[in-house]
Amino acid sequence: MSAPAERRIWLCADDYGLSPGVNRAIRELIAQRRLNATSVMVVGPAIGRDEVEALRQVTADGACAIGLHTTLTAPFNPLTLHFSPLRGGAFLPLGAMLRASLLRRLDPDIVAGEITAQLAAFAELFGRPPDYVDGHQHVQIFPQVRDAFVRAVKAAAPRAWVRQCGRALPLAERLANPKALLLDTLSARFRSLCARTGLGCNPGFAGAYDFSHPVDFGTVMPSFLQGLPDGGLVMCHPGHVDEVLVSLDPLTDQREREYAFLASDAFPQLLQANVITLQAPAASATLSHTKN
Template sequence: MSDLRRIVLCADDYGMSPGVNAAIRDLVARGRLNAASAMVVAPSLTVSEATALASLKRDRPSLQIGLHFTLTAPFRPSSEAYTPLQDSAFLSLPTTLGSALVGRLHRDRIAHELRAQIAAFSTLFGFLPDYVDGHQHVQVFPQVRDAVLSVMRETLPDAWIRQCGRVSPLAARIGDRKGMLLDVMSKGARKRALEAGIAFNPGFAGSYDFNSDPDFAALFPKFLYALPDRGVIMCHPGFVDDELKALDPLTELREREYAYFAADAFPDILQAHRVTLS
């Protein structure tokens, strides 16, 4: 129906571990996700894992598969010349963000690394990414966003970039320091994307405090509130395995998200909020 809002429900981190991959593919097959972001620098984005996800796209034209551009530890770069590094891996998130905020990153090296990750994506999947987002939101960091948009304008002019600015009322955002920082950085990213002629999502949701003990079933309907047509909700479903435990602190919450999306009640929740994934 025309009054339904069409949203993008995007699962991040495809390739991080076999358990994450399996959970994302299962939800795609159930029609519970319509986007997945692939980490080409992650250990479990093999040819077979990429082929398995790409095969789902052939039967589901609305499924979008994007590049989850990665610039933070513990992952290692795809390009040989990328710096700065620590122990042959990217720098930590706090160091990367801090360096970006004070202009100490190298735009040309970021652009070279993005080109390498796009090339790896194309080799694995057999097509170019439908969009670009970033692990830990690096795509909206100062300096990084300029490099990303420059490369996208050259190599992915029909793709869109994920911005992370929220549309919820200001009163609901105050107190969320991470979210407020993303709002500010995304404002700059949107301005530059418009100048570059690169499309972006009009709204964003899905961020919450992963270090607390959140009730995801209570959070998700709030993500839907005020989200505009074609807005993006980020999610992180997965099954916990040893590889995931070794790479990322976000573990059991992934299984909670998976269970929520896989439940029989989930389509009714979307319908109640006049939302569709088609």
């Protein structure tokens, strides 16, 4: 029996810019070569000059891609003056934003304008377009949003790839996780749109699980790797809990658990056992395009 082929994957830490503790944890893991991508929230409260420079320094060797984490949900505020709908001056909460998109109550031009503004803010902070673009709480795959998202990315960062959230798993396994099944369904249309537009995207996705109760990240990470194709992406949310994080996001202590596993010896051992390495960002052009 021949040895299994090596798979190269993306391990992407979301939410850089959310809080100083989240930023620090992500930088520490990048320095340890435990991550090869991180997504930046340009509307987050911890994305000042010092935090940007610290990320630039730890990624200077090119071993970690930096993307834009498009943010269109509460409690964050838009960059554009006339964005709507809003609630209390902030974006709608996740559930309300999803309902508005499903009921086609959004204005794609207004949404595209906000995404374009966030792309421009990233370029101003880092001096270049993002390597890839994804979405906080998967907003990029929502109806109406996805059209605006693809249009804005194609115009401002045509060489970037984008994140789709569909899993490469048998139907029975996909049906077992309703949240992930919704992501699969929305991603099918998103992938078709990307293919028509010429934007590359990851061929597989993993990392969605129930954040509402404590989970040993080391017990779920193996399932994320199962069946993940070459070039696939696993999202993660490591962080150190601080007051800023507690004030903005319900995902707190679980970030510490994710960090602890990724920083441990058990993580590289898991990759080695599965014949997996972290994707080199320079090779992404050959791995990120997928056909629907």
